[in-house]
Amino acid sequence: MAEKLEDLNLPNASVQKIIKDALPESVNIGKDARSALSRAASVFVLYVTSQASKEAQKSHRKTLMGQDVLNALEELEFEEFLEPLQELHKSFQDSKKQGKNPKKKNASTDDVEMVEEIEDSAEENLEEEAAD
Missing domain, CATH: 1.10.287 (Helix Hairpins)
Structure with a gap:
């Protein structure tokens, strides 16, 4: 389990690369906006992971599988x-x-x-x- 809240965040470099790839070159994004997007992405991953964990528990498993994530995404609309x-x-x-x-x-x-x-x-x- 995570010792600190920051341990649950996605790596900043990965998030920044995704942001850079998603936006046109002419668009700059501020530090606060990058931080907010990083936090939102981390929360989204935790949210889907939590639901996927419930899907695995329904099947009496402790290991998450790809299908659990797909089922979680469907359940979460x-x-x-x-x-x-x-x-x-x-x-x-x-x-x-x-x-x-x-x-x-x-x-x-x-x-x-x-x-x-x-x-x-x-x-x-x-x-x-x-x-x-």
Whole structure:
């Protein structure tokens, strides 16, 4: 378990890279906004992880599996993430079955495109919410 509250935060460098990749080059983001996005991302991950843990407990398991995360996203009504993540999960499972070590492989074009689709979907949802 985490000893300090800060231990639950996502790595700042990773969050900053995601922010940089998601925004146009001409857009700058302030330190406070980066911090707020980092905190929000950390809370989102903890929220989904908590629900995924409940999904695993329903199956009398202590180990979280990919399907638990997918079920958690569906339960928490984040359906827009499901399709691309299901495809990514399936390709990961297929590579495991073929005896490839998915952790050591380089990101394929399909994987990169899937991550971009998820980012685009999240960006569209934020724009729609801001318009409302």
